[in-house]
Amino acid sequence: MATIVELPRLSDTMEEGVVAAWRIAVGDKVKRGQVIAEIETDKATMEFESFDAGVVLKLVADTGAVLPIGAPIAVFGKEGEDPSEALAAHGGGASGGDKPAAPRDERAPAEVAKAESAEAAPAPAKAAPEKAAPAKAAPAKAAPQSSADERIPASPIARRLARESGLSLSQIQGSGPHGRVVKADVEAAAAGGSGQLAGGSFSSETDVFGRPYISREDQIAAPTLMRRTIAKRMVQSQQQIPHFYLTIEVEMNAAAKLRSELNASVDGTKVSFNDLVIAAAAAALRKHPECNVSWSEEGAVMHGDIDIGMAVAVEGGLVVPVIRNAEQKSLVALSRETRNLGKRAKDKKLDPKEMTGSSFSVSNLGMFGIDEFAAMVNPGEGAILAVGAVADGPAVREGELVIRKLMRATLSCDHRVIDGAMGAKFLATFKALLEQPMRLFAAG
Amino acid sequence: MPELQIRQAIRDAIKEEMERDDRVFILGEEVGHYNGAYKCTEGLLDQFGEKRVVDTPIVETGFSGVGIGAAMCGLRPIVEFMTFNFSAVAFDQILNNAAKIHHMTNGQFSCPIVFRGPNAAAHMLGSTHSQAFDAFYAHIPGLKVISVATAYDAKGLLKSAIRDPNPVIFFESEVMYAQRGEVPDEEYLIPIGEADIKRSGADVTLITWGQSVPTSLEAAKLAAEKDLDVEVIDLRTLRPLDEAAIIESVKKTNRAVVAYHGWPYGGVGAEIVDRIQRVAFDWLDAPVLRECYEDLNMPYAENLENIIIPSAERILSALEKVSYR
Numbered sequence: 001m002a003t004i005v006e007l008p009r010l011s012d013t014m015e016e017g018v019v020a021a022w023r024i025a026v027g028d029k030v031k032r033g034q035v036i037a038e039i040e041t042d043k044a045t046m047e048f049e050s051f052d053a054g055v056v057l058k059l060v061a062d063t064g065a066v067l068p069i070g071a072p073i074a075v076f077g078k079e080g081e082d083p084s085e086a087l088a089a090h091g092g093g094a095s096g097g098d099k100p101a102a103p104r105d106e107r108a109p110a111e112v113a114k115a116e117s118a119e120a121a122p123a124p125a126k127a128a129p130e131k132a133a134p135a136k137a138a139p140a141k142a143a144p145q146s147s148a149d150e151r152i153p154a155s156p157i158a159r160r161l162a163r164e165s166g167l168s169l170s171q172i173q174g175s176g177p178h179g180r181v182v183k184a185d186v187e188a189a190a191a192g193g194s195g196q197l198a199g200g201s202f203s204s205e206t207d208v209f210g211r212p213y214i215s216r217e218d219q220i221a222a223p224t225l226m227r228r229t230i231a232k233r234m235v236q237s238q239q240q241i242p243h244f245y246l247t248i249e250v251e252m253n254a255a256a257k258l259r260s261e262l263n264a265s266v267d268g269t270k271v272s273f274n275d276l277v278i279a280a281a282a283a284a285l286r287k288h289p290e291c292n293v294s295w296s297e298e299g300a301v302m303h304g305d306i307d308i309g310m311a312v313a314v315e316g317g318l319v320v321p322v323i324r325n326a327e328q329k330s331l332v333a334l335s336r337e338t339r340n341l342g343k344r345a346k347d348k349k350l351d352p353k354e355m356t357g358s359s360f361s362v363s364n365l366g367m368f369g370i371d372e373f374a375a376m377v378n379p380g381e382g383a384i385l386a387v388g389a390v391a392d393g394p395a396v397r398e399g400e401l402v403i404r405k406l407m408r409a410t411l412s413c414d415h416r417v418i419d420g421a422m423g424a425k426f427l428a429t430f431k432a433l434l435e436q437p438m439r440l441f442a443a444g
Numbered sequence: 445m446p447e448l449q450i451r452q453a454i455r456d457a458i459k460e461e462m463e464r465d466d467r468v469f470i471l472g473e474e475v476g477h478y479n480g481a482y483k484c485t486e487g488l489l490d491q492f493g494e495k496r497v498v499d500t501p502i503v504e505t506g507f508s509g510v511g512i513g514a515a516m517c518g519l520r521p522i523v524e525f526m527t528f529n530f531s532a533v534a535f536d537q538i539l540n541n542a543a544k545i546h547h548m549t550n551g552q553f554s555c556p557i558v559f560r561g562p563n564a565a566a567h568m569l570g571s572t573h574s575q576a577f578d579a580f581y582a583h584i585p586g587l588k589v590i591s592v593a594t595a596y597d598a599k600g601l602l603k604s605a606i607r608d609p610n611p612v613i614f615f616e617s618e619v620m621y622a623q624r625g626e627v628p629d630e631e632y633l634i635p636i637g638e639a640d641i642k643r644s645g646a647d648v649t650l651i652t653w654g655q656s657v658p659t660s661l662e663a664a665k666l667a668a669e670k671d672l673d674v675e676v677i678d679l680r681t682l683r684p685l686d687e688a689a690i691i692e693s694v695k696k697t698n699r700a701v702v703a704y705h706g707w708p709y710g711g712v713g714a715e716i717v718d719r720i721q722r723v724a725f726d727w728l729d730a731p732v733l734r735e736c737y738e739d740l741n742m743p744y745a746e747n748l749e750n751i752i753i754p755s756a757e758r759i760l761s762a763l764e765k766v767s768y769r
Contacts, residue, residue: 155729157698176730176768183698183729184768 002077002086003052006070007039007061010048014041016068019061028056030076031166037073052076057083152209154181161186171202173214179207226317237376241295242415245374248427250434252390252405258437266332273407274310274364275335277387279440280433281362282306282326288426292359293382295416300382309358309378310338312345319345320378322358331440366390372408382417385430386410407434445628451621453595454484454560457602458522460631462492465520468606471498471507472524472561481526482562482621508534508559512541512611515557520606525561528577528615534559535580542611543586558605560614563591564655564705565742565753567619574742574749576706578654581613582682582715588636589682591615593657595625597680600634608636617655639686641693645675648763649693649700651716653679656703656754663703663759670760672767682712690716691723698729699766703759707737730766735759 007017018040024030035047054076061073072090075083152169154162158181162169165186172189174181202212223231255276262271285292285306292303306327309320321341326334344350360382363375366389375386388408395404409430413423433439448456462468469492474481476489476499489497500507504525511521525531531538538559545555565574582589588610592598598616605612642657643664652660657678664674675693679686694700700720702713713734720732735754743749 155698156725157727157729160726182768 002057002075002081002083003054004072004086004090005036005050005052005074005076007067007073008048008051009069010039010041010046011043014043014069016066017041018066019063019073020045021063022059024056024059024074026056026059030054030056033163033166050076055079055081057081058087060087152181152211153178155183157183158186161190165190170209170211173207173211179209179211224316226319230317233379234376236379241377241379243374243377243412244415244420244423245410245412246420246423246427247372247408247410248431250407250409250431251395252407252434255434255437256390256405262331269332269335270339271331271335272338273366273390274362274387275331275338276434276437276440277364277385277409278308278310278323278326278338278362279329279331279334280430280437281360281385282308282323282329283433283440284426284429285360286327287429288422290422291383291413291418291426293417294359294380295382295414300417303359305359307358307360309361309381310341311361311363311375312342314346314348319350319355320358320361321345321350321354322356324357361385362387366407372410374410375412377412377414381414383411383413383423383426386412445626447624448595448599448627449622449624450592450595450598450616451480451482451484451486453599453625453627454602454616455480455486455488456627457599457606458485459488459491461520461603461606462488462496465606466496467518468520468522469496469498469514470522470524471500471511473500473502473526475499475524480524482618484616484621485524504530504534505537508537509541511557511559512537512545512555515542515555515611516545516553520556522558522560522606525559527573527618528561528563529573529575531559531561531577538581538587538611538613539584543584546610547586554609555611556609558602558612558614560602560605561616562618562621563615564617565737565749566617568744568746568749569742570744571741576654576704576737577613578615578682578704578706579711582712586611587683588612589615590636590680591654591682592680593617593620593654593678595623595627597634597640597678599627600632601636601680603631604633604636607633612636615654620655620658623658634680637681637684637686639689640678640680641675641689642678643674643676645673645697647673647697647699648675648767649690649697650674650676650703650759650763651679651690651700652676652703653682653712655705656759659754659756660703660759662756663763666756666760667763670764670769672763672769674763685715685719687719687723690720694720694724695727698727700728700732701735701759701762701766702732703735703754703762705737705753708734708739711736730768733762733766735762 010017020038020040022037024036030036030050030053032051032053033049036050037048038045039048055078057075057077059074061067061071067073072087075086077083153174154169155176159169161183162172167186167189169181172181172185175185176182201215203215204212206212259271259273259276263269289302292306294301294303305325307322307324308326309322311318311320323334323337341354358378358381361378361384363384364387365373366387370388372388373386375384377384386409390405390407392403393406395402395406411423411427458470470485470488475485476494476497479486485497508523511523514521542555542557545553563578564576578589578591581587588608590601590605590612592601602614605614643661645664650660650664660676664676667674675697677689677693702716704713706712713736717732717734721728735758738752740752742752
């Protein structure tokens with residue numbers, strides 16, 4: 001049903017008014033709050049902001065005609081809708097000329113329609129009362145729409161800014177608590193233009209308030225050299241290296257004690273769990289050189305040196321600096337080196353030479369709270385040890401349930417050169433070294 | 445500029461006004477021979493004698509009444525409360541006499557008197573000695589209420605209070621008497637009713653006064669580390685309230701937090717929240733929050749007291765909340 005736009009009361013003393021100029025034409029789509037006409041009152045000519053939305057079906061009032069407050073001046077509705085029904089129901093259909101329409105009174109629209117229909121042509125007269133009922137519903141139909149807008153949670157300033165920039169809250173997703181539309185949301189929507197949002201567009205799905213979700217375009221980040229290298233080598237690893245995985249749990253109570261004693265008693269030393277892990281892995285490789293190996297077409301390469309790669313997360317990827325002859329270095333020297341390499345890796349100040357030629361790698365995600373994970377073997381190596389966090393956990397000792405500091409380590413192996421039992425023996429030695437860490441200081 | 449402790453700035457204000465106007469005198473417990481419980485009247489007895497620096501017995505009702513009577517008869521008394529907690533005993537004098545004399549005598553009498561002393565929680569003084577009286581006195585028409593947080597403000601506002609023709613409540617802080625701040629040598633007055641922007645910022649308005657000013661500045665510093673630019677407004681006067689300063693800032697930042705010593709229920713913070721929502725409603729982007737005492741009597745235990753008094757961290761979390769961080 002079409003909506004009748006009535007001449008509004010624009011000042012306290014205004015009783016009649018004149019449409020001085022129209023700002024809309026038949027067929028225009030009008031938003032609520034849009035200026036549709038200039039109305040001359042007893043005081044001034046004022047802009048009339050529409051209370052209603054819709055397509056302009058008819059401009060009823062002629063410009064310059066003196067009309068009483070409440071006289072129909074225009075009809076809004078759906079495209080192609082016939083305005084005459086609504087006008088007949090409103091009872092002011094004939095107005096628009098110089099003849100002042102009957103002042104709006106307290107009677108219900110149906111009554112007015114009845115009274116008017118008596119004057120109208122006989123044919124529609126009968127139908128008018130029945131059709132008048134929806135006329136009453138017309139404003140009621142508009143009301144839920146506006147009250148739905150009111151129900152959308154929004155901060156006062158967001159509401160005001162939306163109104164001022166002609167945006168509907170029903171088109172803006174709220175980023176505040178409980179979906180509250182806040183100032184920043186309206187500003188972002190306004191910056192994106194109508195129907196567009198900064199960095200996104202409206203999705204077809206809507207939330208409980210009928211607001212569309214925001215859909216954001218895929219972005220392509222041009223790969224850095226580091227990213228290309230990682231991609232190439234990991235595909236190579238996954239496609240060419242037949243992986244298998246062995247996981248072992250290590251009790252770290254003794255290692256933790258050793259670490260704190262060492263750090264307390266040796267000046268300038270800050271040995272980390274990861275340093276102990278690297279030292280133990282290096283020592284275990286010396287005992288099991290069959291794991292310090294890599295595949296080549298000519299045969300398994302038994303590496304002479306134990307050069308341990310240490311995976312370091314850096315901005316935009318990761319790098320693997322190498323600790324050479326790791327099994328021959330003291331824990332203190334090793335710790336100093338890992339710290340130095342780690343810092344320079346993060347600063348991107350490593351020489352490429354420092355990142356090549358490792359025979360075995362260690363990757364540690366314990367600092368992120370990861371319990372355990374399986375790493376991918378670096379091409380050129382035979383195995384990689386993935387280390388999780390050291391955390392208190394349940395352990396069974398001599399039939400008793402006790403709490404111990406536990407760490408899980410997973411060895412990923414290239415099955416072309418390392419078999420299950422070989423990897424298992426390496427891990428058993430690794431575990432023993434960390435559970436009795438004094439062994440790290442024993443020669444051989 | 446010389447750096448003075450707040451207690452010295454207060455002493456200097458009283459001294460200068462007593463030198464300037466011989467109607468000005470001070471009375472209270474230990475103000476004379478002991479030089480003030482917190483040394484805010486140091487040297488005044490020696491300079492002005494016992495007629496103008498009057499040690500009183502421990503009867504707040506009595507000496508407050510003496511002060512009000514003296515003010516009605518044309519003198520300019522300053523009544524020192526050893527703490528505003530003791531002003532509870534003199535509440536009837538302040539509420540029903542000082543605040544109402546001018547009104548009830550149709551202007552035949554006025555009551556130019558200053559009631560001053562430390563207010564709010566200090567450190568482990570228990571529930572009866574840790575109260576903030578801001579809301580009690582700011583509630584009363586006929587009074588002016590000042591709360592100072594720096595040596596500069598203390599001196600300039602106390603001098604204005606002494607010269608004001610109305611009864612003025614002047615809040616100080618026991619834990620802040622030793623804080624130093626620059627005070628010019630030359631005479632100056634700070635008008636009653638003017639807030640001071642202690643730190644300007646663009647993102648959130650933090651309204652505060654008294655003992656919460658340094659805590660709020662600390663919170664603003666913590667916020668700055670998190671890239672949140674906080675504007676700290678020190679009200680300095682609680683009645684009349686500098687509404688314009690608050691509203692101007694809120695219109696700029698669209699968010700506000702009120703931080704103060706005092707209970708939440710019906711407190712000065714509630715008054716400020718009311719003004720903001722009423723006057724600047726269309727500028728608000730978040731509900732206005734308050735950080736103040738918990739709605740409890742102050743415990744003696746230090747750990748519990750620390751939970752009740754609004755800390756910089758608590759204020760920071762409110763600042764973050766209104767900023768949707």
